[in-house]
Amino acid sequence: MNVRPFHVLLVEDSLTDATIIRESLDFGPRPVNVTVTRSLAEARATLRDFTPCLAIVDLFLPDGRGIDLLPNGQEEIDFPTIIMTGHGDVEAAIEAMKGGAIDYVTKSPEALVAMPRTVERVLREWDHIAERKKAEQALQAANRQLQNIIEFLPDATFVTDRENRVIAWNRAMEEMTGVPKEELLGRGNYDYAFAFYKTRRPLLIDLLDKPDPEIESTYDQFKREGRTLYAEGFVPNLHNGKGAYLWIKASPLLDEQGNRTGSVESIRDLTERKQAEEELLKANRELDAFVYTVSHDLRSPLTPIIGFADLLIDNAQDRLSANDVECLENISRSGKRMITLMEDLLALARVGQVEFPDDPVDSGAVVNEVVSSLAGQLVQAGVSVNLDSLPSLRIPKSLLVQVFDNLIGNAFRYGCKPGDVIEVGGERKGDKVRFFVRDHGPGIPDAERDRIFEVFYRGMTGKAKDGTGIGLATVRKIARLFGGQAWIDETPGGGSTFRVELVDAPSAPSGH
Numbered sequence: 001m002n003v004r005p006f007h008v009l010l011v012e013d014s015l016t017d018a019t020i021i022r023e024s025l026d027f028g029p030r031p032v033n034v035t036v037t038r039s040l041a042e043a044r045a046t047l048r049d050f051t052p053c054l055a056i057v058d059l060f061l062p063d064g065r066g067i068d069l070l071p072n073g074q075e076e077i078d079f080p081t082i083i084m085t086g087h088g089d090v091e092a093a094i095e096a097m098k099g100g101a102i103d104y105v106t107k108s109p110e111a112l113v114a115m116p117r118t119v120e121r122v123l124r125e126w127d128h129i130a131e132r133k134k135a136e137q138a139l140q141a142a143n144r145q146l147q148n149i150i151e152f153l154p155d156a157t158f159v160t161d162r163e164n165r166v167i168a169w170n171r172a173m174e175e176m177t178g179v180p181k182e183e184l185l186g187r188g189n190y191d192y193a194f195a196f197y198k199t200r201r202p203l204l205i206d207l208l209d210k211p212d213p214e215i216e217s218t219y220d221q222f223k224r225e226g227r228t229l230y231a232e233g234f235v236p237n238l239h240n241g242k243g244a245y246l247w248i249k250a251s252p253l254l255d256e257q258g259n260r261t262g263s264v265e266s267i268r269d270l271t272e273r274k275q276a277e278e279e280l281l282k283a284n285r286e287l288d289a290f291v292y293t294v295s296h297d298l299r300s301p302l303t304p305i306i307g308f309a310d311l312l313i314d315n316a317q318d319r320l321s322a323n324d325v326e327c328l329e330n331i332s333r334s335g336k337r338m339i340t341l342m343e344d345l346l347a348l349a350r351v352g353q354v355e356f357p358d359d360p361v362d363s364g365a366v367v368n369e370v371v372s373s374l375a376g377q378l379v380q381a382g383v384s385v386n387l388d389s390l391p392s393l394r395i396p397k398s399l400l401v402q403v404f405d406n407l408i409g410n411a412f413r414y415g416c417k418p419g420d421v422i423e424v425g426g427e428r429k430g431d432k433v434r435f436f437v438r439d440h441g442p443g444i445p446d447a448e449r450d451r452i453f454e455v456f457y458r459g460m461t462g463k464a465k466d467g468t469g470i471g472l473a474t475v476r477k478i479a480r481l482f483g484g485q486a487w488i489d490e491t492p493g494g495g496s497t498f499r500v501e502l503v504d505a506p507s508a509p510s511g512h
């Protein structure tokens with residue numbers, strides 16, 4: 001086997017010592033090529049031509065100190081060095097180690113003879129150092145890559161390692177906190193004034209480590225989706241002296257075995273949005289109150305107007321012209337229309353706050369009730385209602401009545417001819433309940449699909465019929481109030497399918 005020669009540079013001015021070392025190396029475990037130099041200058045000249053596998057350097061040389069050959073921590077050394085010191089020169093030894101020597105030996109005949117063992121030890125140490133360096137470089141490259149990945153994410157995002165040191169911190173994070181990444185990278189210091197975040201982060205990290213439902217229930221401020229956690233809340237005192245509403249998302253970084261090696265965390269400042277939402281909510285409540293009062297007060301004078309018009313028609317008919325009677329009938333009809341409008345508006349305004357009933361409401365029973373109240377008209381028109389099984393849910397019954405009253409009423413008025421069938425059904429998926437009311441009538445043109453849910457908007461199909469344009473607005477308002485939505489799908493083969501999704505309340509806590 002052709003073993004590559006192991007080059008040793010020996011820097012030693014004592015010929016005797018040099019000979020002892022060389023001979024002892026000759027008896028060592030590996031074939032060795034020794035180059036002996038006797039001064040610093042000579043050693044430097046030799047190093048310009050070749051790089052040894054190892055250097056053994058005497059501390060005291062005729063033209064200087066052996067440690068001056070070391071790069072002094074400034075640059076990388078590409079070979080391991082052993083420094084030989086005089087007896088008791090501990091300080092020089094320490095200095096040599098600091099300068100980058102791997103080991104030192106105190107010169108004695110025994111130490112010189114034992115040199116091969118020292119060499120083997122130093123080589124092993126040198127290998128370890130190289131491995132550590134390589135691992136560190138790989139880690140740094142990985143961290144740089146993480147930094148690149150998160151750098152331009154819109155959310156303020158940072159990455160930490162297992163020891164909670166920040167290893168990446170993006171631009172949005174710098175903007176949000178005013179803390180540049182250079183100040184944090186490699187540190188675990190979260191004193192950047194996220195009071196809310198700081199107090200919750202330990203829990204968050206705990207939860208990332210232990211996906212345990214029991215622990216989870218004690219930290220109910222967090223929501224979990226897969227292994228990602230979410231939290232949001234108000235922070236009373238942020239760095240700008242004002243409060244803020246923050247949203248936080250944290251996902252674990254996992255290694256191949258599924259162990260957590262760190263975490264990726266994002267923070268969103270929802271303060272402005274939250275404020276806007278609250279203002280909107282307040283404005284809506286005020287508007288509801290206004291609409292309620294106005295429609296209530298405007299309704300009162302209508303009753304006598306209609307009453308007197310009807311009275312005149314009855315009592316003075318023979319003294320009036322046909323035209324006069326028609327005018328009075330018009331007054332009465334318009335008045336009644338106005339009452340309907342007021343009633344619809346009142347219903348819309350009453351859809352106010354979410355109040356969950358204690359017991360689930362049987363929506364099948366609600367639909368039956370609505371259908372019964374329409375029974376006369378349905379029978380007369382030869383229209384039937386087909387009922388699927390319907391889920392129960394916790395939403396005030398009066399609101400559910402309004403939903404089905406409007407949808408079934410519309411299907412009947414706008415979507416049915418004699419012999420037609422209206423289909424009503426619903427299903428539950430988790431906490432979401434989705435109802436539908438389907439007819440096989442003319443359907444809703446694309447352009448109107450959204451608009452017919454607006455207050456007072458009446459569609460093409462409504463032109464020939466009486467109506468206020470408030471019914472579907474009420475349906476959508478109820479759906480939204482319960483965290484859901486109302487929309488239209490086409491019925492295959494023609495017609496419209498109105499869908500209403502509602503989020504059911506969590507079931508009432510037992511024993512109250």
Ligand code: ADP
Nearest residue numbers: 410411414452458459461462467468469471472
């Ligand atoms: P209104 O019935 O008082 O007009 P709505 O808000 O209930 O008010 O309905 C708005 C419009 O949507 C109606 O004027 C009508 O044009 C249209 N529409 C509602 N339901 C249907 C339906 N099932 N088929 C066709 N058009 C419908």
